[in-house]
Amino acid sequence: MAFSEGGAFWFDQMRSQLRGADADVFAEWSEIIEKKSKETCNDRDGARIIFRGVVDGDRFTLDVDASDSDAVLCLLRAIQSYLDPMPSAPKRFYAALMEAVATQAEKSGKLDGPWHFDVDGESPSTTSK
Secondary structure (H helix, E strand, O other), rough: OOOOHHHHHHHHHHHHHHOOOOOHHHHHHEEEEHHHHHHHHOOOOOEEEEEEEEEEOOOOEEEEOOOOOOHHHHHHHHHHHOOOOOOOHHHHHHHHHHHHHHHHHHOOOOOOOEEEEEEEOOOOOOEEE
């Protein structure tokens, strides 16, 4: 993934929200958001939207991709629809992620490739595939 000007700021914000938080809570919310976004976009086979959070021990990973502008909108709407009921740490993380996705989509109409977040409690990192 290529960072647009100022894009690294969003990723630093997201990573900082994950430090010391319960990884299972983030994974639960990612599953809820992925399900809602796929239902909204009629993407049952997962060809257009990926929003997959996985917990392995203390490590939380999140893969994010939306293949077209409609898929991006479905993903953004799903995140927005669940921000209010979320606990504070996931709310801040997913709000920052939503802003990063919206900023990227505004520039190119879609994400510039899959995004991958990998956090193991003390050493968060963001990479692309």
